[in-house]
Amino acid sequence: MDLSQILNLYAEFPMLIIASILVIGVIFINGWTDAPNAIATCISTRCIKPKTAIIMAAFFNFLGVLTMFFISKQTAQTISDMVDFGTNYAVALDALCAGMVGVIAWGVLAWWFGIPSSESHALIAGITGAGLAAMTMGLDARIDFGPLSSWALTIYGLVLSCIFGFFVGFGLTKLIELICRKVNRNKARPFFKKAEVFSGAAMAYVHGAQDGLKFIGVLFLAIELAAKAKDPSSTIALTNDSSLWWLAIIVALVMGLGTSIGGYKIIKKVGMGMANLEPYQGFATDTTSAIGILLSTLFGLPVSTTQVKTVSIMGVGATKGIKRVKWSIAKDMVLTWLFTFPGCGIIGYVITLIFIAIFR
Numbered sequence: 001m002d003l004s005q006i007l008n009l010y011a012e013f014p015m016l017i018i019a020s021i022l023v024i025g026v027i028f029i030n031g032w033t034d035a036p037n038a039i040a041t042c043i044s045t046r047c048i049k050p051k052t053a054i055i056m057a058a059f060f061n062f063l064g065v066l067t068m069f070f071i072s073k074q075t076a077q078t079i080s081d082m083v084d085f086g087t088n089y090a091v092a093l094d095a096l097c098a099g100m101v102g103v104i105a106w107g108v109l110a111w112w113f114g115i116p117s118s119e120s121h122a123l124i125a126g127i128t129g130a131g132l133a134a135m136t137m138g139l140d141a142r143i144d145f146g147p148l149s150s151w152a153l154t155i156y157g158l159v160l161s162c163i164f165g166f167f168v169g170f171g172l173t174k175l176i177e178l179i180c181r182k183v184n185r186n187k188a189r190p191f192f193k194k195a196e197v198f199s200g201a202a203m204a205y206v207h208g209a210q211d212g213l214k215f216i217g218v219l220f221l222a223i224e225l226a227a228k229a230k231d232p233s234s235t236i237a238l239t240n241d242s243s244l245w246w247l248a249i250i251v252a253l254v255m256g257l258g259t260s261i262g263g264y265k266i267i268k269k270v271g272m273g274m275a276n277l278e279p280y281q282g283f284a285t286d287t288t289s290a291i292g293i294l295l296s297t298l299f300g301l302p303v304s305t306t307q308v309k310t311v312s313i314m315g316v317g318a319t320k321g322i323k324r325v326k327w328s329i330a331k332d333m334v335l336t337w338l339f340t341f342p343g344c345g346i347i348g349y350v351i352t353l354i355f356i357a358i359f360r
Helices: 003-012 014-033 036-044 050-071 074-080 089-112 119-136 150-179 185-230 245-261 264-273 279-298 305-320 327-359
Strands: none
Touching: 003 014, 003 185, 014 089, 014 119, 014 185, 014 245, 036 050, 036 185, 036 279, 036 305, 050 185, 050 245, 074 119, 074 150, 074 185, 074 279, 089 119, 089 185, 089 327, 119 150, 119 185, 119 327, 150 279, 150 305, 185 245, 185 279, 185 305, 279 305
């Protein structure tokens, strides 16, 4: 399906326009609230000035979305397969719009309280809530919770990223301390300040690659539903079709814009609130997080950048002693993640019921 055909779909289905606007809103909030996590540590360790870091993050977010689209679309496919909305495609498009409203509402609330929520988990919860509502209303929607389903891949990513982030962050920090045990700290500091900026840029890149693909997956799902509403026999593929490159451009631009606005409350909470890090520890944190997120993206596992970064900080901070990590802040963040799935899912569910009742 070429661009002209897709533009015709937008002209024919107003709900596709609404769905796209809502997804763009979610992307913007992600760049606004989630992307600052990528640069939080290099700012808090004073390796780079905040304004410079935000510009850097915006650029590498853009680059991550654009390049990963051509490398691997597995994460996008995982998200687009999260819910099978059945054959009533027009109503399914309404349900998807409602799910996105739930994601936006949740993201704004989390930002207001300065808590680095996971738009990734909110996105999954919102789509799932919409699917459950469609099932409640008697549509032939279906959600697969099997061991190889998109939901299972999400759980695998959540658990494995926590384990990876904490223990690799802990181990890498110990390794750096072992290698540099005879090196004068003042002489090593300039190197690690530069290395920390590099790893912060890598974090911004993989954030764009991971989260950008999620949003490409949702935009693709909206277009696919509209295409099938027009012609149920139409086929549109994501994984082997590079003609949808413009989706990556849109996502990259919006995410970069959101990042450029910044998120200083979140930078302060993640970078400074959980553990006081030195440049070499910030380097270990961002390197661990970047590797973990990149591997997850290549394997199609939807993970939360916030979660991976936070757990990595905990692992790095734990090298100074378990008591040196501010576990109360970590607990608040974990509770936020735990509440995101039911909270955003319920909002998406209720709004979907309302949308279907109005537009069906």
